[in-house]
Amino acid sequence: MPNEANHSPHSAHIINYHLVWIPRDRKRVLVGPVEARLKELLAGIATQYGVEILAVEVMSDHVHLFVSAPPKFSPAEIVRLFKGIPSRKLTKEFESLRCQYWGEHATLWAEGIT
Numbered sequence: 001m002p003n004e005a006n007h008s009p010h011s012a013h014i015i016n017y018h019l020v021w022i023p024r025d026r027k028r029v030l031v032g033p034v035e036a037r038l039k040e041l042l043a044g045i046a047t048q049y050g051v052e053i054l055a056v057e058v059m060s061d062h063v064h065l066f067v068s069a070p071p072k073f074s075p076a077e078i079v080r081l082f083k084g085i086p087s088r089k090l091t092k093e094f095e096s097l098r099c100q101y102w103g104e105h106a107t108l109w110a111e112g113i114t
Contacts, residue, residue, distance in 0.1 A: 006068065006070065008070065011071060013070065013071050014068070015068065015069050015070070015071060016054065016066065016067065016068050016069075017065075017066070017067050017068075017069060017075060017078055018064070018065075018066050019063075019064070019065045019066075019067070019078070019079060019082060020062060020063065020064050020065075021062065021063055021079075021083055021109050021110065022061060022062045022063075022109065022110045023061060023062075023108055023109060023110065024107065024108065024109065024110050025110070026061050026062075026110070027061065027100060028060040028061045029060070029061075029096075029097060029100065029108075030058050030059065030060050030061065030062075030063065031060050033094070034090060034094055034097070035058045035060075037089075037090060037093065037094075038058055038063070038086055038090060039056060039058060041085060041086040041089055041090070042056060042065065042082060042086065045081055045082060045085055045086075046067065049073070049081060050069075050070055051067050051068070051069045051070070051073070051078065051081075052067060052068040052069075053065065053066070053067055054066045054067060054068055065082060067082075083109050086108070087107050087108040087109055090108055091108055
């Protein structure tokens with residue numbers, strides 16, 4: 001965890017979030033290629049939106065993500081980014097997830113803030 005504040009033209013901030021979420025029905029689907037792809041997607045989202053991943057741990061049935069984000073994002077926006085984008089992409093890329101979660105348009109994650 002960084003001890004120094006992040007600086008932008010009009011602010012200095014240290015805003016860290018510890019996010020934890022689970023697949024629907026707490027199924028153990030976050031293994032092998034799904035786990036690797038999820039980590040790639042999380043890293044890509046962080047880069048795209050200027051969020052720093054301080055730690056990530058993908059277990060077979062849950063995800064821990066510790067991030068530092070600029071103040072322009074609300075906590076709900078951070079959660080929406082890191083849950084929504086991977087859910088759509090993973091269910092599109094892995095047929096096994098589509099079968100388990102009743103189609104391409106069903107969400108991969110359990111209900112919560114999205």
